[in-house]
Structure formats: C-alpha cells, structure tokens
Amino acid sequence: MDEAALDAMIDTGTTILGIEMKPEWRAAVRMHLGISLSHAAVVLEAPLPDHLDPAPVFRA
DSSP: OOHHHHHHHHHHHHHHHTOOOOGGGHHHHHHHHHHHHHHHHHHHHSOOOTTOOOOOOOOO
16 A cells, blocks of 8 residues: 555544644554554455354353
C-alpha cells in the first residue's frame, strides 16, 4: 500500500475516533500501520479447509 493510501486510512481513523494526530507522529504511525497490514495479508493468505470449525467461545 502506498503512502497516500496509508495517510488516507490514518486521517479517516483518527477523525472517526477523535484522536489528535500530531505531524511528528505521522511517519511512525504510517510505518506501524503498514507493518500491521502486511502481517494481516500473510494471515489471510493461509488456506483454511472448509471442514474446520471456529474455536468455541466460553463465557462466565
């Protein structure tokens, strides 16, 4: 994902969440968002057989 797309995601997310984005933070946030998205892409590429069921959720 290019810097413009990452910046658009950052701008949208900070606006929706009401988070102040200082200009000096932008490069670090962009870098970490890019890393997180690349890790997510690796997970999404892992094939899962259709016969697998999700893990149970236990609530107290």
